[in-house]
Amino acid sequence: MxxxxxxxxxxxxxxxxxxxxxxxxxxxxxxxxxxxDVSYSACGMPYNIAEPGRDIDDLVVxxxxxxxxxxxxxxxxxxxxxxxxxxxxxxxxxxxxxxxxxxxxxxxxxxxxxRAVKPALPGFNLPGVMVLKSLADGRLIKQFLRSNPVRKVVIAGMGYIALEMAETFRSLGIEVDLVKPRPRLLPWMEETLSGVVRKTLEQHGVGLYPGTEIDGIERAGGRLRVTCPDIALDCDMVLVAIGIxxxxxxxxxxxxxxxxxxxxxxxxxxxxxxxxxxxxxxxxxxxxxxxxxxxxxxxxxxxxxxxxxxxxxxCGRDIELPGVAGTAVFRTFDLEVARTGLTADEAAAAGFDPAQVVIESRSRAHAHPGSSPIWVYMVGDRKTGLLLGAQMVGSEGAAHRINAPAVALHSRMTVSEYSQTDLSYAPPFGPTWDPTLTAANQLLKLM
Amino acid sequence: MxxxxxxxxxxxxxxxxxxxxxxxxxxxxxxxxxxxDVSYSACGMPYNIAEPGRDIDDLVVxxxxxxxxxxxxxxxxxxxxxxxxxxxxxxxxxxxxxxxxxxxxxxxxxxxxxRAVKPALPGFNLPGVMVLKSLADGRLIKQFLRSNPVRKVVIAGMGYIALEMAETFRSLGIEVDLVKPRPRLLPWMEETLSGVVRKTLEQHGVGLYPGTEIDGIERAGGRLRVTCPDIALDCDMVLVAIGIxxxxxxxxxxxxxxxxxxxxxxxxxxxxxxxxxxxxxxxxxxxxxxxxxxxxxxxxxxxxxxxxxxxxxxCGRDIELPGVAGTAVFRTFDLEVARTGLTADEAAAAGFDPAQVVIESRSRAHAHPGSSPIWVYMVGDRKTGLLLGAQMVGSEGAAHRINAPAVALHSRMTVSEYSQTDLSYAPPFGPTWDPTLTAANQLLKLM
CATH class of the missing domain: 3.50.50.60 (FAD/NAD(P)-binding domain)
Incomplete structure (x- = not known):
């Protein structure tokens, strides 16, 4: 056998x-x-941790x-x-x-x-300094929150997990500071769009310390102190979310x-x-x-x-996988943040001649109640006309909308071809021209 | 010049x-x-009519x-x-x-x-028998609702406009009956999916009379009476939405x-x-x-x-439009109803050898709060492997999700290629396998 x-x-x-x-x-x-632990939904951990009454093992599929x-x-x-x-x-x-x-x-x-990366700096092995990658990590965080009066968490990092967990901790009434050495929140994100994310974080009372090196973590009066060159942040827990x-x-x-x-x-x-x-x-x-x-x-x-x-x-079936488009989405507070394909920088590094555009549109039709802004970033190649990537931020309608450009990337569509696709329209769900079509129309003018 | x-x-x-x-x-x-009237959002009329305090001219773009x-x-x-x-x-x-x-x-x-079609039957020209296509039609309906105590409306037809207006009238506290000669609600829709729509209409107290011919409309005690072979429906207004x-x-x-x-x-x-x-x-x-x-x-x-x-x-630019995929979406009560491309019947009529599948999935991840069912119907061609169409119904996540298969239709993707596309995933927005991917995976087994 x-x-x-x-x-x-x-x-x-x-x-x-x-x-x-x-x-x-x-x-x-x-x-x-x-x-x-076997077969669990790791991506569900931030939402499970937000519900203290729920067992982390609910995430076992x-x-x-x-x-x-x-x-x-x-x-x-x-x-x-x-x-x-x-x-x-x-x-x-x-x-x-x-x-x-x-x-x-x-x-x-x-x-x-x-596995989650922990930097080789003093204090990152102290109790209360956690990561979140495996179900065991999630279990430890839930136990820690149950057993300790956590008033404040410092999160090292500003990626998906950091921003999802910022929402989780705030929903539990915990203060949150986000600290990272590099100056940009979500460095892969176009700056108008990442500015929208930043504003939402600030509106929800999250302290932001980009461009801030961490020297180490030490104990201070029964709490933890994250020490940086110009500042020290006292807290009850540190979540290290700097990458995997x-x-x-x-x-x-x-x-x-x-x-x-x-x-x-x-x-x-x-x-x-x-x-x-x-x-x-x-x-x-x-x-x-x-x-x-x-x-x-x-x-x-x-x-x-x-x-x-x-x-x-x-089993002898000879299957090839075509690859990935880098499509990803996450929620932070009331924002949906989505991306697929390349940024202009990534496109240039890959040998394309990128043109890029950012547009602001609406999540619902003209005059429809409950409409909110939605921003779209789109990148195309001047040489071939190809669509290369898209990003989106908005309080509704970004998460699934990113899939239309994602499919276009798989089929090597040009921006012009994408701009002619027959996308859905009804007033509760968007403007007549889907925001990704508006972005494509604007991008075409630059190509 | x-x-x-x-x-x-x-x-x-x-x-x-x-x-x-x-x-x-x-x-x-x-x-x-x-x-x-110039340049108005006709699609917004059902939502404007739902707000009596709002001027219909708000829809002028x-x-x-x-x-x-x-x-x-x-x-x-x-x-x-x-x-x-x-x-x-x-x-x-x-x-x-x-x-x-x-x-x-x-x-x-x-x-x-x-223009809206009115059947050549007795009484369809009586006051209170309305259609909804132009802004003038919308204005007349708003005026009628303002000036008359409308307790009940009979809608002739069960298409997009009929179902959108059913929601509008119910939201105004008006009773609604839907009547149409043909037996199927949304005849283009796969029956499991249209069954979901039917159930929602019933839950919202909409009377459904499919397979019911209308003989005419007459005045009866200061109201209108829609007479059918076996039944007479008294009402204060009739909306004729049988097509354009x-x-x-x-x-x-x-x-x-x-x-x-x-x-x-x-x-x-x-x-x-x-x-x-x-x-x-x-x-x-x-x-x-x-x-x-x-x-x-x-x-x-x-x-x-x-x-x-x-x-x-x-202006001499020589532009060709590639065509339409028949992508459409509407909302009725808390349901999003979406379609793109062909049904199996339409596919067979067009010379394809269709395979079809219906799957039930979820609008959010395993164990994520607030998840609701979402149904996907998908059609492919056995001869060529091509994706031919999709339909979706659910209380969230159908309206924008339809655009991914719509783009795939424009680029002539096979079901197999679609099944390998990199679509977005995060627990608040869907299962790991987007419902359209699950449908494609199941459809592949039949092709």
Missing amino acids: KKFVIIGADAAGMSAASRAKRNAPGLEVTVLEKTT RQAAVFREKQGIDLLTGRLVERIDPQGKCVRGTAPDGREFEFPYDSLLIATGA KPESELAAACGLSLSVDDSIAVDLRLKTSDPSVYAAGDCADAYHVVTGEKTWIPLALRANRAGWAVADNV | KKFVIIGADAAGMSAASRAKRNAPGLEVTVLEKTT RQAAVFREKQGIDLLTGRLVERIDPQGKCVRGTAPDGREFEFPYDSLLIATGA KPESELAAACGLSLSVDDSIAVDLRLKTSDPSVYAAGDCADAYHVVTGEKTWIPLALRANRAGWAVADNV
């Missing part, structure tokens, strides 16, 4: 395991997970018992894989009881995900090729540099559909989809 | 007039409008004075054009003072729109070719069968991007876009 071994039991790993068993019930599928008993997957938790032997085609590690284990494989999937990095050490140690940001390099079939070893999820790279180049954009949909594609390939 | 004459001063006509003047300030642009004084457009209202002379290149008609007028043209745009037809008589009378549903036939440049005469807006046909065939889908975005394209062509 063929053996398919999977390292990691979250989105990519369990998608692959489930689909492989559906494809080929006779395949022996073994999943080795170092923690005791499917229980381990279901995978084991109903799907026939040999799902083993507490199994830290320490070594991959590509020549001997087996993985080795240590079980919770201290005994070594070894699993031979015909096909291997590395789905080890990514791929868990690719295991892959690197056995000689697999690495890629952008040390993610594991995979081809269109999700194969690593060893033809029996696949990688998928937050640890693996992808092709960008706009540049055609490798990129590392770790997001949940890609992880699920890549898991499926690995399972199909393991 | 070249003369550009436009018949009709709503979306298509005024878009063309404004753009032509921007393109070529020296062009002499004359607009002849039979009513006194730009005042006639602005067109005349700021834009230099010769905008003449109360000018009913009665005859086009393509040989002599002029239009003739009667002014409000009874005098005949004549305007010569180099280029002519027919933007006469469409293109205002193409003027075009037909001067020998221009007509097309689907008697709309005026135009080519990709919006030219009619006479090369000096264009048609745009609700009176003109279009190519359907999925079938490549002529269709008549009168909607606001197309009217605006076609007006621009006519202006560009009149």
Whole structure:
């Protein structure tokens, strides 16, 4: 019987395991997970933490018992894989009881995900200095909030997680300061749009300290003190949300090729540099559909989809994934913030000749009650006319609207072609010209 | 000086007039409008009528004075054009003072729109039997509601306008019955989805009488009575919303070719069968991007876009419009109802070999508060793999979500390609797999 071994039991790993068993019930599928958590919605953690009465385990999408008993997957938790032997085609590690284990494989999937980065600065290992990547992290944060009177949190970082958690903490009545060394909030975002986000954060009482280095964290009178060159911020908890990095050490140690940001390099079939070893999820790279180049954009949909594609390939179906457009959305307070494709800077770096435009439109029709502003940023290539990317901010209608330009990126549409697409219109949902069409019309004038 | 004459001063006509003047300030642009209303948001009328304190003229997008004084457009209202002379290149008609007028043209745009259909049955001309197409219609309805104690309205028809107005009347505390001869509510809609709409209407106390012929309307004790073979519905007002037809008589009378549903036939440049005469807006046909065939889908975005394209062509820019996907959305009560492309029946009629699927998904992520069901219908072609159409119903997230498949139709994507697109995900806005991706994944299994 063929053996398919999977390292990691979250989105990519369990998608692959489930689909492989559906494809080929006779395949022996073994999943080795170092923690005791499997198949949970990591992206849901900020919203779960906002509800103290709710169990973090509500985020588990499917229980381990279901995978084991109903799907026939040999799902083993507490199994830290320490070594991959590509020549001997087996993985080795240590079980919770201290005994070594070894699993031979015909096909291997590395789905080890990514981990939150903590800077090597004094005090970042103090109690109350937390990260939020795994379900265990979320559990610790909920426990900490339950057990300690947290009046104020300092968040290091100003990315998605930082801004989602700023909303969460404010909703719990906790003061929030955001601190980061680099001067720009959301550096990938066009500045008019990021200015809208900044204003919303300020309106919700979030303290913003961009361009502020952190020297370290120290204890001060039973609380924590984040020390910076010109300021010290006292708080009861620090959330470190400065970024994540791929868990690719295991892959690197056995000689697999690495890629952008040390993610594991995979081809269109999700194969690593060893033809029996696949990688998928937050640890693996992808092709960008706009540049055609490798990129590392770790997001949940890609992880699920890549898991499926690995399972199909393991079962002989020969599936290629076209790549990612970098489509992402998050909410912070009452704002929807969305992006797809490239910024003008990214486009220039990739060899395009970008033109860019920012327009302000409305979320509903002329004269329709409840309308609010919506900003669209759009980038096109002067040389080819191609649409290269879009961003959007607004209190309604940004999250799903970004998908129309995202599909256009996949099909290599020009800005002109996009401007002629037949998009939906009714007064409660937008102006006659969808804001992305208005942006395309304006962008065309510059191209 | 070249003369550009436009018949009709709503979306298509005024878009063309404004753009032509921007393109070529020296062009002499004359607009002849039979009513006194110009450039208003017809789609906004149901929402304006829902607010009795609001003036219907709030829906005017730009005042006639602005067109005349700021834009230099010769905008003449109360000018009913009665005859086009393509040989002599002029239009003739009667002014409000009874005098005949004549305007010569180099280029002519027919933007006469469409009119509401009233059946030739007894009583449809009684006071209180209304239609809703023009701003004048909306004004009459508001006046009627102000001047009469309207406790109940019978709406003949169950299309967009009927369902939007059902919401409007209910919001004003008025009882509503919907009556139509054909058995299906929204006959273009997949039945699971239209069942959701039906349930919502019933929950909001709307009486539904599908499959019910109307024999006529009569006066009965100071009210109106809609008489049907087996039932009589007493009410204070009847709204006839059984459909619209293109205002193409003027075009037909001067020998221009007509097309689907008697709309005026135009080519990709919006030219009619006479090369000096264009048609745009609700009176003109279009190519359907999925079938490549002529269709008549009168909607606001197309009217605006076609007006621009006519202006560009009149000014020598040579613009082709690719066509329409039939993307439409409306709201009825708390439901968003959206469609794009073809139904399976339409696909079969157009020579495709359709496969279809209906899925139920959620508007937000697993375990996210406030999530509601969302239904997606999707159609693909077994022969080519092409995506052919989609429909959606849900209380949130349908209106903008339809635009992703709409763009895919424009770029002739296969269902497989669509299923691999990188769409946005965050827990407040949808599941990891966007409902349209889940539909595509399921549809692929049938193809």
